[in-house]
Amino acid sequence: MNEQRSSENIQFTTFMLRRSTMKKIIVIVVTLGIFLLTGIVGCSPTEEPAEPIVLSVLYNEKEDAPFQEDWLILEEYKKRQNVILDVRLGDDADYGTVIAQTFESGNIPDIVLKVWPDTIESYAASGVLLPFSDYENLMPNFMDYIKEHNLESELDKLRLDNGKYYILPGYQREIQVQQWIYRRDIFESNGLEIPNTYDELFDALVRLKEIYPDTTPITASWGGAHLFAMMGSGYGIPAGWAGTRSYNEAESRWQFAPATENYKELYRFLNRCYQAEILDPEIFTQGDEDYYNKIQDGRALVTVTWITSGFDNWNAKLEENGFPDGEWAALPVPESTIGIRALPAVNPFRKGLVVPARVINEPYFEDLLKFLDWAVYSEEGMTLTTWGVEGTTFENTPNGKVYLPNIKTPKNPEGTLDITAEYGLNTLFNLNENEEFEDYKKPPEIVAFLDRSLEAGETAKMSPQLALDSNAIEAIRILDEKIAPYASEAGQSFITGELSIDEDWDDYLLKLEQKGYKTLEEIWNAAWEEQK
Structure with missing residues (x-):
């Protein structure tokens, strides 16, 4: 009996020793694992950053501020958003022609800047452009901006008859400058x-x-x-x-x-x-x-x-x-x-941008929309576009932002640095009016003049919005190709005297009619009657 108990005690002791040993081994292994893992994480090199996203953009270059590849604003876009812009240039003096040629070529960059609704309606109706209205969930800053400035009704004016809008708009106050x-x-x-x-x-x-x-x-x-x-x-x-x-x-x-x-x-x-x-x-x-x-x-x-x-x-x-x-x-x-x-x-709409419909198939599609949302509508993006970089071009004071002493502005003509020409500020994505920036740069005499003009009610009233369907837009485009060149040429001739206003006006109207101006009016008014 004692031998049996002794044998059982030996077995139990052996079991407990083995169990204790296993616990120690487990603790050692876990501890070693944690140590090794910590060592690996702590000593491993920094993870490689993602490759920058390259976005092509058509930009209206101006003579007084030629595009520079080393503009500060481009560096900031890469630093803050990991975006590199492949900028393609169009002459600002003839930018409407540049846009038309770009659209007709079929080789449309990812972003086309400085467009207006009437110039892109036909392309939107034909499916060439992306409907931004389908992707509002990817543009929270844009939606907040519209809500904050009570611009819902203005945004609705950009919708085609299918209820969608194809232009990302910039807005301004209704002050005629x-x-x-x-x-x-x-x-x-x-x-x-x-x-x-x-x-x-x-x-x-x-x-x-x-x-x-x-x-x-x-x-x-x-x-x-x-x-x-x-x-x-x-x-x-x-x-x-x-x-x-x-x-x-x-x-x-x-x-x-x-x-x-x-x-x-x-x-x-x-x-x-x-x-x-x-x-x-x-x-x-x-x-x-x-x-x-x-x-x-x-x-x-x-x-x-x-x-x-x-x-x-x-x-x-x-x-x-x-x-x-x-x-x-x-x-x-x-x-x-x-x-x-x-x-x-004064149209609250200032100017806009469009992107081609093809971008929906690009791997960077969502990144493109998120970048535009940030660059055009976020507080950080708008500040960068207008004021630049704190400490480099401006500083924050108790009375608001002010440019550094070396920055040339209307209030500081003695400044030595033109931030538009040298840094590219107030160029690419300056769609929206930055009210603080605009008010800062106005000289006192201009502020007083504009206040007087506003009080006098000198600004004409906006015409109502006319909604046109895709068929009407296409018909108007075809008619315009015939009518517009002749109307422009004849107008110049009336001004210079090559055509007599009194003697040639009736013949001018007849030629306009032959080219279809009354058909144009019929299309507009048919849409208007249906809209009323």
Whole structure:
């Protein structure tokens, strides 16, 4: 019995020893494993970062800020978003043609910048472009921006009849910063009052042309499209780059503007200016460089432009060119020859971008949308676009952001660094108005002028939105190809006098009709009746 118990005790002791040994082994193994794992993790080299995403983009290059591959903003996109931009350049002065040629070629970059709804509708309707409305879940900053600024109704205006929108929009406040400007020093030194009407403007410039025969008193860029758009509002019509579709509120119908009596009167005044040699004869052909030379060398006396930044740079150039008292200043909009005093309506839509539908099949599709969402609509992205990099271009103060002392701005013309030309700021993805940035760069005189213009109600009212289906858009495109070139050519001839406004107008209307302008109006008004 004792031997049996002794044997059992031995077996039990052996079992416990083995169990204890196994526990120790397990503890040792686990401990060693943890140690080795910790050692491996702690000593392993840093994980290789993901390969950058390369996105192609069509960009409207400007003469005064040529594209640079080493722009700071490009470096920041790579650093912050791991994105490299393959930038393809188009001349800003003829960018509409560049876009059309790009779309027709079929070789559309991943991103096309600076587009407007009416220029891309036909491509969207034909399936060439991506419907952003299908991917709102990938763009939280965009959706927050729309909600924060109460832009839902504006976004709806971009939808085609299928309910989708194909353009990623940028927005601005409804303050008209496109204004008339004039050489205030020349007017004042010759005892001329600020012109209140087109007729007074005409008389003043005729007088100044006599005194300064080498001047081209009224000049403009973009083939005159900007000037004509500004003047068109004074005749109650769209003109120049404002398009040709005019809403007649009294009759609740749409008209082809270049066939209206109001357009005829616009041509009449421009022809009068041309014959008096106060309208620049090179207005239809000159490029930006020629235009700016005339602004800065004393030849131009009146033009239209964006006045946001003031005129210190131009005035400094005038001084360099022998006009120590030379001064450009904003000119209150004159009343037209038919009694309308108005500036072009301000569309909250500022400009937009599109991407081709093919990107949905690319492995970087979601990354592309997330990058655009960040670059255009996030606070960080908008700050980078406008202000740049804290400590390099600006600093935060208790009173808001301010540029560093070396940065050249309207408030600091003595600065040595042009952040647009040198760093690429305010170029690529500057779709949205950064209100803090815009208000900061306006000189006090400009702020006061714009406040006066706003209070006077000088800005025309926006026309209603006209919804067109894909068939209508395509029909309009085909008709436009026939009508637009002739209307533009004839308009130029009316201005220069090659065509007589009184004797050739009826023949001009007949040719427009033969090319289909009344069919164009029928399409618009059929859609309008269905929409009402």
